[in-house]
Amino acid sequence: MDLEYSAAEARFRVEVRDFLRTHLPAALAAKVLGHKRLTREDFLSWHRTLHTRGWSAPSWPAQFGGPGWSATEQHIFDEECSAAGAPAVIAFGVRMVAPVLMAYGSPAQQGFFLPRILSGEHWWCQGYTEPGSGSDLASLKTQAVRQGDTYVVNGQKTWNTLGHLADWMFCLVRTSTEGRSQEGISFLLIDMKTPGITVRPIGLIDGEHEVNEVWLDNVKVPLANRVGEENKGWTYAKYLLTHERVNIARLGESKRELEALKALARRCRSDGHPLIEDARFRDRIAHLEVDLLALEYTVLRVLSEEAAGRDPGPISSVLKIRGSEIQQELTELQMQALGPRALAFVPEALDAGWQGKPDGAEWWAAICGRYFNMRKTSIYSGSNEIQRNIISHRILGL
Amino acid sequence: MQFELDADQRALQESLRRFLTREYDFELRRGFLASPHGTSPAIWRSLAEQGALAIGLPEEHGGFGGPVETMLMMEEIGRALVLEPYLSTVVLCGSLLASRGRADQQADWFARIAAGSCKLALAHSEPDARYALDFVATTAGADGDSYTLNGVKSTVLDGAVADQLFVTARLQLQDTVAVFLADPRTPGLERVMYRTQDGRTAADVTLRNVKLPRASLLGDESDALPAIERSIERGIAALCAEAVGVIEALNHATLEYTKSRKQFGQPIARFQALQHRMADMFVFATQARSMALLATGRCSSGDAAQRRHDIGAAKAFIGKAGRFVGQQAVQLHGGMGIADELSVSHYFKRLTMINATFGDADHHVAAISEGILAEGDVS
Numbered sequence: 001m002d003l004e005y006s007a008a009e010a011r012f013r014v015e016v017r018d019f020l021r022t023h024l025p026a027a028l029a030a031k032v033l034g035h036k037r038l039t040r041e042d043f044l045s046w047h048r049t050l051h052t053r054g055w056s057a058p059s060w061p062a063q064f065g066g067p068g069w070s071a072t073e074q075h076i077f078d079e080e081c082s083a084a085g086a087p088a089v090i091a092f093g094v095r096m097v098a099p100v101l102m103a104y105g106s107p108a109q110q111g112f113f114l115p116r117i118l119s120g121e122h123w124w125c126q127g128y129t130e131p132g133s134g135s136d137l138a139s140l141k142t143q144a145v146r147q148g149d150t151y152v153v154n155g156q157k158t159w160n161t162l163g164h165l166a167d168w169m170f171c172l173v174r175t176s177t178e179g180r181s182q183e184g185i186s187f188l189l190i191d192m193k194t195p196g197i198t199v200r201p202i203g204l205i206d207g208e209h210e211v212n213e214v215w216l217d218n219v220k221v222p223l224a225n226r227v228g229e230e231n232k233g234w235t236y237a238k239y240l241l242t243h244e245r246v247n248i249a250r251l252g253e254s255k256r257e258l259e260a261l262k263a264l265a266r267r268c269r270s271d272g273h274p275l276i277e278d279a280r281f282r283d284r285i286a287h288l289e290v291d292l293l294a295l296e297y298t299v300l301r302v303l304s305e306e307a308a309g310r311d312p313g314p315i316s317s318v319l320k321i322r323g324s325e326i327q328q329e330l331t332e333l334q335m336q337a338l339g340p341r342a343l344a345f346v347p348e349a350l351d352a353g354w355q356g357k358p359d360g361a362e363w364w365a366a367i368c369g370r371y372f373n374m375r376k377t378s379i380y381s382g383s384n385e386i387q388r389n390i391i392s393h394r395i396l397g398l
Numbered sequence: 399m400q401f402e403l404d405a406d407q408r409a410l411q412e413s414l415r416r417f418l419t420r421e422y423d424f425e426l427r428r429g430f431l432a433s434p435h436g437t438s439p440a441i442w443r444s445l446a447e448q449g450a451l452a453i454g455l456p457e458e459h460g461g462f463g464g465p466v467e468t469m470l471m472m473e474e475i476g477r478a479l480v481l482e483p484y485l486s487t488v489v490l491c492g493s494l495l496a497s498r499g500r501a502d503q504q505a506d507w508f509a510r511i512a513a514g515s516c517k518l519a520l521a522h523s524e525p526d527a528r529y530a531l532d533f534v535a536t537t538a539g540a541d542g543d544s545y546t547l548n549g550v551k552s553t554v555l556d557g558a559v560a561d562q563l564f565v566t567a568r569l570q571l572q573d574t575v576a577v578f579l580a581d582p583r584t585p586g587l588e589r590v591m592y593r594t595q596d597g598r599t600a601a602d603v604t605l606r607n608v609k610l611p612r613a614s615l616l617g618d619e620s621d622a623l624p625a626i627e628r629s630i631e632r633g634i635a636a637l638c639a640e641a642v643g644v645i646e647a648l649n650h651a652t653l654e655y656t657k658s659r660k661q662f663g664q665p666i667a668r669f670q671a672l673q674h675r676m677a678d679m680f681v682f683a684t685q686a687r688s689m690a691l692l693a694t695g696r697c698s699s700g701d702a703a704q705r706r707h708d709i710g711a712a713k714a715f716i717g718k719a720g721r722f723v724g725q726q727a728v729q730l731h732g733g734m735g736i737a738d739e740l741s742v743s744h745y746f747k748r749l750t751m752i753n754a755t756f757g758d759a760d761h762h763v764a765a766i767s768e769g770i771l772a773e774g775d776v777s
Contacts, residue, residue: 001466002400003695009399072399266774276774279767286767290711290718297688304400318681391680392673396653 005076013076020084023049027352029085033260035366036352037208038087040123040165046087047120057094057118059247064102064110065118071306075251075299082252090162093117093124095247097170100187100236104228113168113189125163127171127190127214128237130156135386137172138181138234142216144173144188150220151175151188153196157214159380164199164212166192171216176231187233189225196220206369207347241382248316248381249299249323254292257330261285264337264367275337288329295322314394317387324377324384335371342368401691403466410463411470417448418478424741427479431597435559436481445482446514454632455492459508465632465697469639469690476643479744481598483517483556489636490629491518491564497625498577498617519560521551521580521603522626529757531627534575536605538567545578545615547608555755557601558591564616565605566626574621579614596747631709634756635693638716641752642690645683645720648727648745652676655731655742666730675726682719689715707769710762717759720749 005013028042050056058074060066069077081088089095098117101110116122133140142155153173163169169190176184190197196219201209228236262285265276275281299319305312335342341364348354349365378384392398403411421441422430430438445451454468455461468489475484488511495507510516527533536549547567554563563580582589586608591601616622653676656667666672693712699705724746728735731742738744753759 001402001691001695003692005399262770262773274774276771279764282767282770283763285770286763287714289766289770290714290763293692293708293711294685294689294715297692298685300399301401301688301691304402307400308402315684318684321681322685385674388674388677389670391677395680396673396676398653398657398667398673398676 005072009072009076012073013080016077016080017084019053019055020080020086023053024084024086028087031085031352032087033085033256034352034363035350035370037350043087043090044120044123047089050089051119056089056120057098058089059095060098060118061102064098064114071303074247075303078247079252079255082256085256088253090123091247092126092161092166092170093122093168096126096240097124097168097189100170100227100240103239104187104236106224106227108224109189109227122167123162123165125160125166125169125192127157127160127163127169129159131158134159135383137237138185140172140174140185142171142173144175144186144221146175146223147220149223151186151223151226153188153190153216153219153221155216157216158202158212160199160212160214161210163192163214164201164209168192169214170227172233172237175233182234184231185233185237186230187227187236188221189227190216190219190221191225194219194221205372205375207345208350208369208373210373242314242316249295249319250327250377251292251296251299251323254323254326254330255296257327257334258285258289258292261288261330261334261337264334267363268337268339268341270339275339281333281337284333288326288333291322291329292326295319295326298322314390317382317390317395320381321378321384321387327377328371328374331367331371331374335368338364338367345369403470407463407466407470410467411474413448414450414471414474415477417444418474418480422478422480424479424744427481430481435599436593436597437483437559441480442482442514442517445484446512449512451484451488451514452512453488455488455508455512456496456504459504460512461508465635465694468632468636469694472636472639473643473690476640476645476748477647479596479644479741479748483519483559483598485633485636485640486520486556486560487511487516487518490520490633493629493632494520494564494577494616494625497628498622500617503579503616516562517556517560518562518564519554519556519601520629521554521557521563521565522630523551523553525550525552529761531630532575532623534566534568534623536565536567537570538576538578539570541609543612544609545612547578547580547605547610549605551603551605554601554603555594556599557589557603558599560601563587563603565603566622567605569619572619572621574619575623575626576619577616577622577626578610579616580608580610584608584610594751596744596751630756631705632697634709634713635690635697637752637755638686638690638693638712641716641720641749642683642687644745644749644752645686645723648723648742648749649676649679649683651740651742651745652679652727652730655734659732672730675730679723679726682722686716686719686723689719707766710757710765713757714759714762714766717753717762720753721759724749 047056054067057066058077062068101113130140144151144153169192171188171190172185173188174184175186196217198215200213202211204210266274268275270278302312302315346361346365349361452461453463453471524535538545538547563582565578565580566575569576586606588604589601594600656672657665659666689712693709696705696708727742728746734740735742
C-alpha cells in the first residue's frame with residue numbers, strides 16, 4: 001500500500017499547474033471562482049486553449065486525439081483545473097457522446113464528429129429525458145419513423161442542459177413499440193439547426209437559464225446519423241451512463257468549494273467577529289471536511305483499481321450519492337455563512353464586472369442561488385434514489 | 399498510489415481469517431465471554447505460535463510487518479469480535495516500547511510479547527481528562543533510586559488481564575510526562591476491575607505512594623508525551639481497521655437476515671425502504687474502509703500535522719459510520735437486533751465502544767475544527 005502519488009504523477013501535477021498559471025486568463029478564473037455567468041465564448045475560448053495543448057478531452061485515448069492519460073492523471077488534471085478556476089469541460093460532447101461514438105460509432109461518424117468535439121467546433125447537448133420519462137427513461141415516447149434514408153422524429157425532450165448553446169444533440173428515440181420498452185430505442189445524432197426543432201427555456205429556481213424543453217416536429221434525421229443498430233440504443237445509452245465514474249464525484253470542485261467556504265467564514269462577520277471563530281459553525285465545516293476526505297480516498301481507491309486494470313463495477317453509484325450530497329452541503333453552508341445577507345436577490349451582480357448597490361453583492365450574490373440550483377445534483381444523472389436501487393440490485397444482489 | 403495488498407499480506411489475511419473462523423466462531427466466543435476475563439489462554443498461545451503477536455514489532459526483536467499487517471489483524475479481530483488484549487499489548491504498549499524503551503527493556507519485553515507470555519495495558523487516561531491526551535495529573539517524584547507515583551487512572555483498557563501496566567505520570571521536577579512499567583501487585587497500587595459493555599475488561603487504577611525502582615522508567619526522563627500520542631495514533635488506526643471488520647460483518651448479517659425474514663408473505667429485503675437503508679450502510683462501509691486505509695497509511699508519515707489530521711478524520715468518520723451501520727443493523731433485525739442471542743447486538747456494542755475509545759467523532763471533529771481556525775491565523 002502506498003498513499004503517495006508517484007514521482008511521475010507529481011511531475012505531471014506540476015506541469016498542469018504551470019500550464020494553468022500561464023494560460024488560464026485571470027479574468028476568466030475570477031468569473032469561475034466567483035460563480036459569475038459564463039458565456040458560450042468563455043467555455044469555448046478555454047476549450048480552444050486546451051485543444052492547442054492537446055488537453056481538451058482529458059478522458060480520451062491517444063488514438064482518437066486525446067492525451068491518453070491514466071485515470072489518475074485525469075483526476076490530477078481535474079483537481080488542478082478546479083482549484084485554478086478553469087471552466088469545466090462541457091461534458092456532453094467530450095465525456096458523453098464521444099465514448100459512445102468510439103465504442104459504437106461508424107468510422108464515418110468517428111471521423112466527422114470526434115475531431116470537431118476535440119476542437120470545440122461542435123457543442124453537444126443531450127436529448128434523453130422526456131416529460132413522462134425521467135427515472136424510467138426507457139419509457140420514452142419521442143418517435144422516429146423511417147422514410148427512405150431518413151428518420152422523421154416527433155416528440156418532446158426536457159431538462160436539456162445548455163441546448164440553447166448547442167450545435168448537436170444526441171437523442172434517444174423510439175423506433176419500435178414491440179417487446180420490452182428497452183428494446184425499441186435508437187440513438188440518433190441530430191443537428192440542432194434542422195428545421196422542426198424548437199428550444200424553449202425552462203425558468204429555474206435561481207432565475208437562471210440553464211435547461212430547456214426541446215420540441216421535435218417532423219425533424220428529418222439522416223439514417224447515417226444513427227449510432228450502431230436500430231433498436232439497440234438502450235445498450236449505448238447504458239454504456240454512456242456507466243462510463244462516467246470518477247468524474248461523477250466532483251471531487252476537485254468540492255475541494256475548491258470547501259476552501260471557498262472557509263474563506264467565506266473568515267470574511268463574514270457575526271456579532272462583529274469573524275464567523276470562523278464561531279465553533280458551532282466551524283464544526284459543521286469540519287464535519288464536511290471529514291466527509292470530503294472519505295470521498296476523496298474512496299475515489300483514489302477506485303482510481304487504483306482502474307490503474308490495476310480491474311473494473312471497479314457499480315461503485316460509481318457510491319461516488320454519485322456522496323459527491324452530490326457533499327456539493328449540496330457545501331452550498332448550504334456557504335449560504336448559511338451569509339446569514340441574513342442570503343435573502344438579497346441581486347441577479348445583475350452575477351455578470352462579471354458589475355459594480356453597483358447593494359455593496360458587496362459582487363462577492364455574495366451568487367451564493368444563495370447556488371444553494372437552490374445545486375439541489376439538482378441529487379436529481380440528475382440518475383437520482384440518488386435510483387443510485388440506491390443500483391447498489392441494492394447490483395452490489396447487494398437484492 | 400495503490401491500495402493493494404502484496405502476496406505475503408494476502409496470505410497473512412487468509413490464514414488469520416481461517417484460524418478465527420475455525421477457532422473463534424460466535425458460539426465458541428460465547429464460551430470465552432463467559433470466562434472470568436473473557437480471554438482464552440489457548441487462543442493467545444495460538445496467536446503467538448502463528449506470529450500474530452509479533453506483528454509491527456521491530457524486526458531485530460523477531461517482529462515483522464507494520465501498520466498494514468496490523469490493519470489486517472485488527473480487521474479480523476473485528477470480524478470475529480475477538481476479546482483478547484491485542485490492541486493494548488501489541489499495538490499500544492508494543493509501539494511505546496519501540497519508540498521509548500531502553501535496549502534492555504526492548505530485549506526483555508518484545509520477546510515476551512511475541513511469545514504470548516505477557517499481557518500489557520496502557521494506563522494513561524484519567525477521570526478528568528476525557529479524551530485529552532496531554533492531561534496527566536498523576537505525579538511521579540524522584541526519590542533516590544526510586545520514583546513515587548500518586549494519582550488515578552481510569553478505564554484502563556484490558557487493565558484487568560494485564561500483568562504489567564504502562565503507567566503515565568507527570569515528573570514533578572521537570573513537569574514532563576514519563577512512562578513507568580508497573581506490576582499491578584506493587585504495594586499502593588489498587589486496581590478495581592470490571593467488564594466493559596462489549597465483554598472485555600478494564601480497570602480503574604489508584605496509585606498511593608507507589609514506589610517503583612528507577613529501572614522501571616520506560617526509556618529516560620525526556621518528555622514521553624509525543625511518543626504516547628503516536629502510540630495512540632497507531633491505536634486509533636488499528637481501531638478504525640477493527641471497526642471496518644465489524645461494519646462489514648454487520649452489513650453481511652443484515653443482508654442475510656432480511657433475505658430470510660418473511661413478513662407480509664415475502665422476504666423483507668424486497669421492501670425498497672429496507673433496500674435503500676442497506677444501500678446507505680454499504681455507502682458508509684465503503685468509505686469507512688477508505689478511511690481505515692488512510693489512517694493506516696498515515697501511521698508512519700513524518701508529517702505530524704497531516705498525520706494527526708488524517709488519523710483524527712478517519713476516527714471521526716469511523717465513529718459516524720459505525721453509529722449509522724450499528725443502529726441500522728439493529729433496526730433492520732427488529733427485536734432480534736437487541737437480543738443477546740444474535741451476533742448483531744454484540745457487534746453493535748463493539749462499534750459503540752470503539753467510538754468512545756481514544757476520542758469519539760465529536761472530539762476529533764472538534765480538533766479538526768480548531769485546525770481550521772488555526773489555518774486562518776497562518777494566512
